[in-house]
Amino acid sequence: MINNKVKIKTTNLNVYYGDKQALNDVNLEIHSKEVTALIGPSGCGKSTYIRCINRMNDVIDICRVTGSIEIDGNEINKKEIDVVSLREKIGMVFQKPNPFPKSIYDNVSYGPNIHGLAENKVKMDEIVETSLKKAALWNEVKDRLNEPGTSLSGGQQQRLCIARAISVNPEVILMDEPCSALDPIATAKIEELMDELKKTYTIVIVTHSMSQAVRVSQRTGFFHLGKLIEVDTTEKIFKNPNNKMTQDYITGRFG
């Protein structure tokens, strides 16, 4: 069950927003084709961490990232890296569903379109169909692909965003609290989907729900105040953590 091939390796990762340090010497290995959950109280830096992996922090002017991030052994935290092709490899799903205000079809086809992944309309239809099938949304929307993506329910919108992320065939999918805006039924569907997706993709999920971490992940990292306190298999973290702080957090004594 536990995979030992390291996909993403960060060494001495530090992130500063202006004068404020958001991450402090984070050393973390994320393993290929499994779900890694990042837990911790609000403001502990877990979202900042995953935004480093696809360089989304570049958008923020005052943000500065030092240290090393290696994906399959290739350093990506350097200027010469083309973020566009990096983000093609590393998809992201956000806290709040953010489909484009376009049709369902256009939402999924946008990524393949700008990367030139489909030579013709038939190929594009194929990509859209497989992506929506992988996101377990195809059966619900196949008859109304031309309706706006924003007309879907919250859970469907989030699955549409997942379909959009996997449409460009990424290797890694980053999920930033993907279920925090969803009801339990929609959450269950997404968790089910993640189980399926981890066969193909490496998934990193930030979550506030301990039970969700237990349900979906094989490995869990606990962040506190910008530091990675402990990382291990999910089973070990939730049954027998090494660190007292982890113990306190998962049992609800603080956070």
Added chain:
Amino acid sequence: MNKDQLLKKRYRAEKRFKFYGLVSITLAILFVIFLVNVIFSKGRTAFQRTTIAVEVNFNTEELELSSNASIEEIQDADFYDLSINSLLKLYKTEGAKQEKELLRVFSPDHDIEIKNFLIKNLDNLNKNVIVNLTTSDDIDQLHKGNYPRHLPEERRRISDFQLLIYDQLVKENKVNKVFNTFFFTNGDSRNPELAGIGGSLFGSFFTIIITLILSFPIAIFASIYLEEFAPKNRITDFIEININNLAAVPSIVFGLLGLGILLGTFDLPRSTPLVAGITLSLMTLPRIIIPCRASLKAVPPSIREGALAVGASKVQSVMHHVVPLSIPGTLSGTIIGLAQALGETAPLILIGMVAFVVDIPATPIDPSASLPVQVYLWSEQAERGFVEKTSATIMVLLSFLIVMNFIAVYLRQKFEKKWS
């Protein structure tokens, strides 16, 4: 104070607040009604023109024309004598003074009107035809009921003899009112009955087109760059403050700028829509940039992140997602800015658009008037006919502004529906 009293006080405060609001709205509506009423009651009559039916005999011999004269031949012919003779037949006159007074019942261009009538109706050659000729401004106003005919003769411009003629003609049913096409097709004139807004309509049209062509693309690119690409530092802060300040600069200052730089340094032709358009686009730029930036800012950041996360470049995320979403705000902001420019008078006065221009401009580099300046020019005239023309021009200008605002509202609603 106990709880009950507090509660009562709160309710009273709420009632008072609602009352103040109602009073303000009522006052505002009353002002608008008053304004519209004044303009309409004064300007309404400008859309009609008084004519007098005159019998004209288009005798080819008298006109020195061949029996089947071509249009060109008629164009070159002199209709003055024919015209005078036809007019003098209307009423019996004694002496040169009375003849002159009879002729003054009509607009001075009566011979041209007769000629134009014949050109339009060539088959009337060698026939006796009734032609409706425009009256002079005074008779026009008299017929519309705007002229104080009860004043003693020495205090009015219409003589007693002219009143006699007028009353007789009314009795004979020869005085008519027709729709005043002159008002829309003619250029400016010293004679109110012939003056029209044709020239200023074209002048305003060319001006607005030039303003649009210059200011829209510059404003769009400036706001997209400032909002999406420019780093947030002191320089961009400084630029932003200055854009906001420029939007508040009195428009006459831009007129001075146009006068000094465009006319003075670059020697561009004076009184032309070209210079007016450039001056007004300087004024309009900040007024478009501000709403454009606001509508770009209103696009949720999650859309940008969504696009970036699937690997769109910065330009792609902006052009494919942010800009389309900001279109309703951008377009309505632009139209409102242009509507302001359309109604702007002060800068145009400074760049010489107050000149008296009779010809309708054919290109943006011909001297021209514009609608608001036409209002200003006519409001200074003493003739009664210009009073109604002034109000009528305001009506035309206001209807353009209302139409533009409606287009802005329509575009906003249409595109917002499409995207949400």
